[in-house]
Amino acid sequence: MTLKYANRMKGIRASEIREILKLTQKAEVISFAGGLPAPELFPIDAIKEISREVLEEHGEKALQYATTEGYLPLRKQITERMTKFGINTNADNILITNGSQQGLDFAGKIFLDPDDVVLCENPSYLGAINAFKAYEAKFIEVPTDDEGMIISELEEIVKTTDKIKLIYVVPDFQNPTGRTWSIERRKGLIEIANKYDLIIIEDNPYGELRFEGEIPPSVKSFDVEGRVVFLGTFSKTFCPGFRLAWTCASEEILSKFILVKQSSDLQASTISQMELSKFINKYDLDKHVEKIKSVYRRRRDIMMKTMKEEFPDEVKFTYPEGGLFTWVELPEHINSRDLAIKAIDNNVAFVPGDPFYPNGGKFNNFRLNYSNMNEDRIVEGIKRLAKAIKEML
Template structure:
C-alpha cells in the first residue's frame, strides 16, 4: 500500500475484547468476556408500539436531520434524571446528545488532548476509553486505586509533579472493569484536589442507575463549583444499546465546543432514535423496566459471587460490586491471565485478561468477569470451569 497513514495510527491496535468476542460467538461458549446487556429484557413489544406512534405523530421530523445539540425534550428529561438520581444540577442547555457515550469519550479526547499531553485515569480503567484517547496521542498515568476509588495522596503527588495534565478520567460508580464504587469521602477529596490544579475531569457513569443495594452517591460533578467536571452517560445499559444514544453534560461554554466537534464528526445523532426514547419515557414505564433489569443483574451478580466464594482456590481474590455489569478477579502473581484464558477457551469459557485495562500494561494476573449476559446456571458452570482451570495452572 503506497498511502501514508497519520502517526496516531501506529498506536491503534485491535482490542483484545473484540478478538476474543469473535471466538466466543459460538453458542456453546460461556462468555464472561463481553459487556452486553441482557437482551431478554429489551422492551421489544413496547418499541414496536413506540415506532408506530412516532411515525404517525411526527414521521417527517423524525426522519429529517436534527440539530447537533440534540432533541430538546430528551435533553430536558436527561437533565431532570441526572439531577434527581445523582444530584447533578444541569439545564437542558448543558446537555448534548451523543451517538452513544463512546462518542463522548472520543470528543473529550479531541477537545482536550494535544500530542504528549497527560491523561490521568484509574488503575485499571475502561479499555475503550484508552482507545478513544489514544487517537490524540497523549501519555497516560494510571493513578493507584483501592476499593474506595483513586488514592488521593497519589493523585496529588502526580498533579504536583506533572506539568501537562489536561484531563482526569474517572468512573466512580460500579467501575468498568473492577465493579468498584468510590466512597463519598474520596469523591469530596478528589474534587478538592483537582480544583487546586484546574484540570478538566470526565466523569463517566454508564452503570450508576444499575444499583443492587446501598444508597446512590452524589456524582463528582454535583460537588464541582469550578465547572471542571464534564459528565457522560448513556441509555445503552438502562434501555438498549441499539439506539446509540448517550449524552455529555457540561457548562455552556464547554458544550458549545462539543457542539462544534460534533458538527464536524457526524452532524447529528439520529432524530428518530432520540424521539423514540423520549416518547418511551412519556408513554411507557422506563423506571419499571430499569427496576426489572437491575433485579436480574442483582441475581446474576449473586450467582457469580456465590460461585466464586465456593469454588475459587486460595490466593484468588475478587470484588463484590454493588451494581453494574462486571467484577474483577486477582489471581496469585505466578498465574498469567492470558495463559489461563487459553486453558479456559479449551473448556468453552471466556473472559477478558486484565492487562488491557492498564494503559501502560504490566499487570498480568487479573481478569474481568461480566455477569449481565448469562443465566445463573451457566454462570455457576462457567465459574466451576474457571476454578478448575486455575487449579490446573499449578500442575
C-alpha cells in the same frame, strides 16, 4: 503504494474485547467477556409500539436532519434523570452522542494534544484508553484502592507532572473492577481539580444499576466551577442497539463538544432520539431499570457464591454493589492470557486484565461480566473456570 498514515494511528489498536467477542458468538460458549446487557430484558414490544407512534405522529420530522445538540424533549428528560446523581442542570448543558464512547472520543479531540497527560484509575476502562490514545495522549495511572483514587498520591502526581489535561474516572461500579468511590474521595478529587485547575471526565454508564444502598452523589454534583464533564448512557438502562448517550458539561465546554459533533457526524439519529423520548414519557424507565437490577443482582449473587465455593483461596475478587463486572486477581505467577486460552478451550470466555492498564504491566487479573448469562450458565461457567485455574496453580 506507500500508505502514509497520521502519527496518531500508531496508538490505535483493535479493542481486545471486541476481538474476543467475535470468538464468543458460538452458542456453546459461556461468555463473561463482553459488557452486554441481558437481551431478554429489552422492552421489545414497547419499542414496537413507540416506533409506530413516532412515525405516525412525526414521520417527516423523525426521518429528516435535525439539530446537532439533539432532540430537545429528550435532553430535558435527561436533566430530570440526572437528579439521581445529585446533578441539577438544564437542556443547554446536554449533547446527545452515539454511545458514551463518542463522548470519550470528543473529550480527547477537544482537550488532547500529542504528549498531553491523562490521569486515570489503575486499572482503567479500555475504551477510554483507546479513545484517548487516538489523540496521542500519555497516561499516568493513579494508585487506586477499593474507595477510588488515593488522593494524596493523586496530588503528588499532579504536583510533579507537566501537561496534565484530563483526569478520567469511573466512580460507580468501575469498568473493569466493579469498585465504587467513597464520597470522601469524590470530594477529594474535585478539590484537587479545583486547586490545580484540571478537567475531570466522569464516566457513569452503570450508576443507575445499583443493587443495594443509595446512589452516591456524583463527582459532578460537587462541581461548582464547571470543570467536570459527565458522561451518561441509555445503553445499559434501555438498550445499546440504539447508540444513545449524552455528555453533560458547562455551556462553555459543551459548545466545543457540539462543534466537534458537527464536524464528526452532524447529529445522532433523529428517529431513535424521538423513540427513546416517547418511551421515557409513556413507559416507566425507572420501573424497567428495577427489573434489570433484580435480574442482575441475582446473577451477581450466584457468581459471587459460586466463585466463593469453587475458586481456590489464593484467588481474590471484588464485590460489586451494582453494574456489570467483577475483577478477579490470580496469584502473580498465573498469566490471565494463558488462562483465557485454556478457558476458551472449555467454552468459557472472559477478558484478560492487561489491556486495562494503559502502560501495560499487570497480567494476573481478569474481568468477569455477569449481566449477559443466565444463572445456570454462570454456575457452570465459574465451575469450568475454577477447574482451569486449579490446573494452573
